[in-house]
Amino acid sequence: MKRSVIDILDLSTEEIESLIATAQDIIARPAEYAHACAGKKLATLFFEPSTRTRLSFEAAMYELGGNVLSVTDAATSSASKGESVADTARTVSCYADIIAMRHPKEGAALVAANAASIPVINAGDGGHCHPTQTMADLLTIRREKGAFSGLTIGLCGDLKFGRTVHSLINAMARYPDNKFVLISPEELKLPSYVKKDVLQEKGIPYEQTTSLEAALPQLDVLYMTRVQRERFFNEEDYLRLKDSYILDAAKLKAAKGDLCVMHPLPRVNEIATDVDADPRACYFKQVLNGKYMRMALILKLLKEAAQ
Amino acid sequence: MNIDAIQNGIVIDHITAGRGMRIYELLGLDALDVSVAIIKNAVSHRDGGKKDIIKIDSDIAINFDVLGFVDPGVTVNIIRNGQLVEKRRIDMPERLVNVIRCKNPRCITSVERSIDHVFKLTDRKNMVYRCLYCETKVAQ
CATH class of the missing domain: 3.40.50.1370 (Aspartate/ornithine carbamoyltransferase)
Structure with a gap:
């Protein structure tokens, strides 16, 4: 059928x-x-x-x-x-x-x-x-972390328009004992309906922050996203927000040794190229x-x- | 205030005060060539509060989904030969088809021709409907 x-x-x-x-x-x-x-x-x-x-x-x-x-x-x-x-x-x-x-x-x-x-x-x-992107994300998490539960998952960047973020939250919310850390500028925060209908409805712990550095040490998974020009009606807003978060090798020193860094790609400059050689960089495996x-x-x- | 009893027609009763005109518009009653009375702020015998009532002097087909969407809990009384023959309490419909349009400019319904505008009830407690296509919430 x-x-x-x-x-x-x-x-x-x-x-x-x-x-x-x-x-x-x-x-x-x-x-x-x-x-x-x-x-x-x-x-x-x-x-x-x-x-x-x-x-x-x-x-x-x-x-x-x-x-x-x-x-x-x-x-x-x-x-x-x-x-x-x-x-x-x-x-x-x-x-x-x-x-x-x-x-x-x-x-x-x-x-x-x-x-x-x-x-x-x-x-x-x-x-x-974008369900097949989420399927790629899930296989990556399974292969890198071995499980879909007991993880602290950081989502960073454009959490408002980022469909991959919404889908991943929906998918991971179905497994127990996960926690989400939502890292974004005020203007690109996760929509309230995702927070209310998914996270709050299911009693899933989450915290919101504007600081990637502060969130990094506790994360098992870090999902970076690009601020997408095509989702903005206003070019000025895009230019103001596009460089909000940049992960580089120096920041990564504060992260866990087995962190899994993901990105749906293409990246612009959210992840510096000096991260690529780090074994924690999983975005090309993704x-x-x-x-x-x-x-x-x-x-x-x-x-x-x-x- | 008195409105004459109707012989054959429909009385939509227990409309939340202030919602009568919205129901009148969404049901397209303005396009009918029959007598329609809208009574606003009538006294409700249920609780002594205010309500709106619509009386239609013809046994027309009513889109119950419109009533359930705008004001769940209204009652529809069918009158024939001056007698009440049916009384229905209207609940929220699970789906709304071509009652309202999606306002999201990014939704496919904004450009696709010949497509039904469908909304589904996603949260009965808070009366939340979302577009079937883009999941945009309807502002009631």
Whole structure:
């Protein structure tokens, strides 16, 4: 039966475990999966620039032995002629077996999923959801920390518009004994509905601070984010806030020896390059983990669609 | 103040005082070619407080979701041949379809044609509805 993934919460914790198990099996035995999607086509519909997520999906499909149809620029697609998202999804359903879609409007992936006759994976819908990034984050935390519970997780930077932050909080809030430290300038604090509906509702401890240095020593995971120009209506606000937090090797000295530093990438200057060689820097591992989790998700959805 | 009893029609009763006009507008009653009476600040026999009442002199189809969204707890009385034949207390609907529009300019509903504007009830206690697509909260 056709099924789409729009939000990380569309997947139960059991399904997350199953996807992680598949991803780890792919890592251990890649040859076993080299033809798993032979004869299948993934359509990547990207109505907003994102080289890395698109390449990750495409690499994932190629490594499963499948093929890729790609729309990389809305300016050259039918959307520029005024075609609706729903019609685009219906049309692409005639050509491909599964869709990965990024769109600047929030909820666009749900519209596509409702219209398409094939599974749709949300590859980012504006500032709303980005479930496969969260899947990459979860596999990284599992591989680096060994568990999803008992962690103090610092989230730093743009917590207001950062969809990866909201999704990660939603995902990690389902596991026990975690604590969140929310590090942001006043203007980019976590929206009250996330605090109220997720953290307070579930009684999850959290603290808010504007100081990265003060928060750093207690953290097991530090999730850095970029202040995104495209989420601001006002250029002045963006310029004022873009350099709020910069993690460098000097600051990292105060952190735990087994801290896991993550970032959804691309970074601008939130993490200085002198951190890259530190064994605690996990953001490029995160990229690789994202590909494995996308492979696991494509496999799962294609298998379910065939049943 | 007295309004004549209706023979065949609908009485929407126990509307929270001040919400009568919003219900009138959302139900599109201004477009009907029938007699409609809005009584504001009537005395409620339930608790002695104030309430609004709408009387519609025709047995039209009512969108109960509008009533449940704007003012859960109102009652709808169906009158036929001058007799009360049905009395319904209206609760909050789980989903609202094409009753209100999402105000978030980043929401897909702001540009996608031919799409239903759907809101789901996410917090019954605090009467919170969110857009199905972007999850923006509706300001009541």
